[in-house]
Amino acid sequence: LAVIRNASHLVLHQALVSRVLAKPQGTGVLGSFPALYHRGWWRLLREGDSCGKCDLALCSEPKDCPAGAVLDRCGCCPECGNVEGQICDLDQGNHFYGQCGDHLECRLDADEARFGEVPEPQCVCKSQESICGSDGKTYENICQFNKAYAAKRNISVKHKGPCESAPVISMPPQDAQNYTGNDVIFGCEVSAYPMPQLEWKKKGNKMFLPGDDSHVSVQARGGPQKYGVTGWLQIQGLKKSDEGIYICHTKNKHGATYASARLKVIDGNFFFNLDPYS
Numbered sequence: 001l002a003v004i005r006n007a008s009h010l011v012l013h014q015a016l017v018s019r020v021l022a023k024p025q026g027t028g029v030l031g032s033f034p035a036l037y038h039r040g041w042w043r044l045l046r047e048g049d050s051c052g053k054c055d056l057a058l059c060s061e062p063k064d065c066p067a068g069a070v071l072d073r074c075g076c077c078p079e080c081g082n083v084e085g086q087i088c089d090l091d092q093g094n095h096f097y098g099q100c101g102d103h104l105e106c107r108l109d110a111d112e113a114r115f116g117e118v119p120e121p122q123c124v125c126k127s128q129e130s131i132c133g134s135d136g137k138t139y140e141n142i143c144q145f146n147k148a149y150a151a152k153r154n155i156s157v158k159h160k161g162p163c164e165s166a167p168v169i170s171m172p173p174q175d176a177q178n179y180t181g182n183d184v185i186f187g188c189e190v191s192a193y194p195m196p197q198l199e200w201k202k203k204g205n206k207m208f209l210p211g212d213d214s215h216v217s218v219q220a221r222g223g224p225q226k227y228g229v230t231g232w233l234q235i236q237g238l239k240k241s242d243e244g245i246y247i248c249h250t251k252n253k254h255g256a257t258y259a260s261a262r263l264k265v266i267d268g269n270f271f272f273n274l275d276p277y278s
Helices: 002-022 039-046 110-114 142-152 268-272
Strands: 069-071 078-080 104-108 121-125 131-133 157-160 165-171 176-179 184-193 197-202 216-222 228-235 244-252 255-266
Touching: 121 142, 131 142, 165 244, 165 255, 176 184, 184 197, 184 244, 184 255, 197 216, 197 228, 228 244
Parallel strands: 176 255
Antiparallel strands: 069 078, 104 121, 131 157, 165 184, 184 228, 197 244, 216 228, 244 255
16 A cells, blocks of 8 residues: 555656646646646645654745634644535545634535435534624624635624524516416515515505415415525416416515516417317
8 A cells, every 4th residue: 555655646746747847937836737736636745745843934824714724734834724515534634635624524414325425524614503794694604704704804793693684585486477277386585584474465456365365375484595485376277367467575674575577377268279270
């Protein structure tokens, strides 16, 4: 195994050196040999070297680290920690993919193993508690906030938990057309905190649907987003009188909003009664 490892080191060293020597003027090493850009390959190239005495003066300061910095394999120089969702080294003795950054830990995805896939260790945020940023945006967890902070630098944690806000319709209902006798479904996705109320109306009617109409039904459930609600309006056995504009209306204590979609109903009897031989 040691012979194979040393041989692989030699091949990688020779390939790197040959590409560096052959690179055009003004081209960096990473640009001329992108296959070695992954930090794991650089770690593999250095694996045979002993750590030696730690001299912090020789360490370079890592820049643009969304998940903060961790110590390298020698426990001396800082390097960027892996971010949420990035492959990581589950065994602390390995140093190929790298260690997870601040507020993160390396875990295997049990769901992948359950479905027969080979699970890969990934960095997972230790806390899944939402964070409200000073920009008024709710971040899924502290790791997502840190990632945004690394990019913007002008935000801070306002408080733990979601930001309170008026509803926002992330996916409005879409225009539809269908034949009489068929069914149609409108969907509407909303997010807000406190959780919003979602209702449906037909333009021109004061009553919220479904009312006492047996061929109209409404459903709602939480998700798919955190602090989100998805609602559906189903109309069965379409009639010409169902044609019109349908409104997804949502509200909470901070405000209200709506989105609409048009339904066009085509008389199916006209097409079905046409004589193709006339």
